[in-house]
Each structure stands twice: as structure tokens, then as C-alpha cells.
Amino acid sequence: MIELHDILRKKEIWAIGGGKGGIGKSLITGNMGIHLARLNKKVLLVDADLGGANLHTTLGIGVPEMTLSDFLCRRVENLQDVIIATSIPNLSLISGAQDFLDAANPNFAQKTRLLRNLDALDTDYILLDLGAGTSYNILDFFLFSDHGILVVLPEPTAIENAYRFIKSAFYRRFKRIVANNKDVRNIIDTAMDQKNTMGLRTPHDLIERIKAMDPGVGEILQLEMSKFRPKLIVNQVRTKNDIQIGFSMKTACQRYFGINVEYLGYVDYDDCVWQSIRSKRPLAVEYPFSRPSKGIERIVSNVLRKEQLTLSTVY
Numbered sequence: 001m002i003e004l005h006d007i008l009r010k011k012e013i014w015a016i017g018g019g020k021g022g023i024g025k026s027l028i029t030g031n032m033g034i035h036l037a038r039l040n041k042k043v044l045l046v047d048a049d050l051g052g053a054n055l056h057t058t059l060g061i062g063v064p065e066m067t068l069s070d071f072l073c074r075r076v077e078n079l080q081d082v083i084i085a086t087s088i089p090n091l092s093l094i095s096g097a098q099d100f101l102d103a104a105n106p107n108f109a110q111k112t113r114l115l116r117n118l119d120a121l122d123t124d125y126i127l128l129d130l131g132a133g134t135s136y137n138i139l140d141f142f143l144f145s146d147h148g149i150l151v152v153l154p155e156p157t158a159i160e161n162a163y164r165f166i167k168s169a170f171y172r173r174f175k176r177i178v179a180n181n182k183d184v185r186n187i188i189d190t191a192m193d194q195k196n197t198m199g200l201r202t203p204h205d206l207i208e209r210i211k212a213m214d215p216g217v218g219e220i221l222q223l224e225m226s227k228f229r230p231k232l233i234v235n236q237v238r239t240k241n242d243i244q245i246g247f248s249m250k251t252a253c254q255r256y257f258g259i260n261v262e263y264l265g266y267v268d269y270d271d272c273v274w275q276s277i278r279s280k281r282p283l284a285v286e287y288p289f290s291r292p293s294k295g296i297e298r299i300v301s302n303v304l305r306k307e308q309l310t311l312s313t314v315y
Contacts, residue, residue, distance in 0.1 A: 011124055014126070014127045014128065014149060015128040015148050015149065016032070017142050018132055019158065019160075019162045021132035023151050024267070026055045026058050028296060029045060031293065032300050033045045034091060036125050037089065042090050045091065046093075046128050047068065047095050049096050055129045061095075064095040067094075069096075072106055078117075079121065082094055088285070128145065134164060134165055134168040143169060147231060149231045149303075150233070154234060154236065170228055173228060177220065183214075184214065187200075187213070188206065203257050229259075229262055232264060233267065234263075265298050267296055268292050273292050
């Protein structure tokens with residue numbers, strides 16, 4: 001039997017994002033980190049929710065003296081200086097910016113410096129807790145990662161925002177590939193407006209239009225579309241219908257966007273979640289055998305094994 005620790009490799013970056021706030025990204029990120037650390041691998045959590053940092057709270061840590069803003073503002077030059085230890089063996093944290101309003105929108109040089117320094121750290125896994133929404137910085141962190149993971153709640157606004165996030169990340173990826181082709185970039189900008197007058201409603205429409213302009217570029221983008229495989233977690237699940245939402249979104253993304261979304265799994269709704277937050281103790285520590293904690297553990301296992309949830313494992 002293959003053990004999880006045999007699958008782990010050096011180093012991976014996981015980015016956990018979402019189309020809106022309040023969907024549990026930080027709680028899931030923190031507890032995913034704990035489960036990874038228990039596999040005897042060095043894990044670094046980075047609160048990249050610049051301007052709304054709260055990852056430390058889910059770990060039961062007070063506001064750290066040194067945060068990411070100290071690095072972004074060059075109060076410290078070495079990213080290692082803002083890393084703090086947690087009570088969990090093998091797990092460390094870089095807390096997000098709290099006192100630097102401009103940090104919520106770092107410029108290109110700041111972002112490049114941050115990514116370069118993250119890549120140089122001696123760790124096995126880096127988990128980025130992204131902010132809400134679809135700003136370019138959030139999308140760039142999502143696309144930079146080895147695994148872009150999207151959290152969604154089983155409610156209409158969260159689902160709608162998740163679709164918007166996937167589509168925005170997809171178009172952002174396209175724009176980076178054709179950075180030197182102004183005409184194609186203009187077409188992509190047009191397609192991002194759902195009400196555009198060119199009839200470009202889906203990524204399929206966009207690629208067909210680009211193929212007509214430049215077949216070579218169109219083929220490149222077609223290939224990139226097949227490589228783009230965002231991952232999905234449904235949080236606060238109460239019913240089997242809530243679980244089904246992940247499968248429905250996977251089908252819809254394939255049918256309407258041509259994008260292969262991987263459904264990693266779901267996290268049950270349970271009072272132990274808010275109880276752990278209130279007690280300032282991580283869920284995986286305070287309630288390790290609870291359904292939400294076990295759900296997050298299964299999600300981590302699925303990422304490591306390159307597997308996803310299937311109907312046969314649910315029903």
C-alpha cells in the first residue's frame with residue numbers, strides 16, 4: 001500500500017481562494033496545513049489575504065509582531081525574519097499585513113520579490129490563504145501555485161462568485177500567455193465583459209474567435225485550457241444536495257467553459273467549528289475526529305494522491 005509520505009515531493013505551493021469573503025478559506029487553509037505537518041513535512045502557511053489577515057486566529061495565535069507588511073515595506077529584507085513558529089510541530093506561519101493599507105494591493109516589484117523569496121524558502125509545502133474576490137494580485141497568486149484550490153459555500157451568491165473566479169483566472173492566464181500580442185489581449189479584454197457585443201460568452205467562443213484571427217495562437221490557448229485544472233472544495237455541507245453542488249459545478253464548468261475542475265471533497269457543517277474558533281484552538285487539534293476535521297484530512301489526501309471525489313465514494 002502506498003503511504004501518503006511516499007507521495008510528497010519538494011516543494012509545492014497550494015493557493016486557497018474564493019469568490020467572496022466569509023466562506024472559510026482561512027479555517028480550511030490552517031487545518032490543511034496541520035494535516036500536512038502531521039505527515040512529518042515542513043509546512044509554511046502564508047496569510048496572503050493582504051488587508052484582511054486572520055489566518056493566525058484559526059491557529060489560536062495572537063497578532064504577531066512581525067507580519068508580511070514588514071517584508072513588503074522593506075522594514076525587513078529577509079522573508080525568513082517574519083516567519084513565526086506555531087504550536088504544531090513542522091508548521092510555521094507568515095501572518096498577513098495588518099498595518100499597511102497599500103499592502104492590500106502590492107505592486108509588481110513587491111509581488112515578484114515576495115514570490116521569489118517564497119520559492120527560495122527551505123520548506124516542503126507552502127499554503128497561501130488568498131483574499132476574496134478576483135483582483136489581479138489574487139488571480140496571479142492563484143495561477144502561480146502548483147494547486148489552485150477554490151472554496152465555495154452551498155448558496156447561490158457563493159456559487160455565482162466561484163464561477164466568476166474560475167472564469168477570471170482562466171482569462172488572466174490567457175492574457176499572461178499572449179502578453180506581447182496586443183490584438184489578442186484586446187479580444188480577451190472584450191470577452192471578460194459578459195455583455196460584450198461580439199457574442200463572446202464562453203471561453204469556447206473566445207478561442208474560436210482567436211483561432212480565426214491567428215490559428216497558431218488559438219491552438220496554444222486551446223492547449224492551455226486543457227492544462228487549467230482548478231480544484232474545488234464545498235464548505236459547510238448540511239445535506240447530500242449540498243455535496244452534489246460540487247459535481248454540478250464540475251459538469252457546468254466542463255460544458256460551458258471547457259474547463260476541467262477537480263472536486264476534491266467537502267467539509268461538513270458542525271458546531272465544533274465555531275467552538276474551536278471561540279476557544280482559540282485549531283479545529284484539527286481541538287476536534288481531530290470531528291466530521292469537518294476528517295473531511296479536510298480527506299481533501300489533503302486527495303490532493304496528494306491526485307485524486308478527487310467521485311459519486312461512488314459519496315452514495
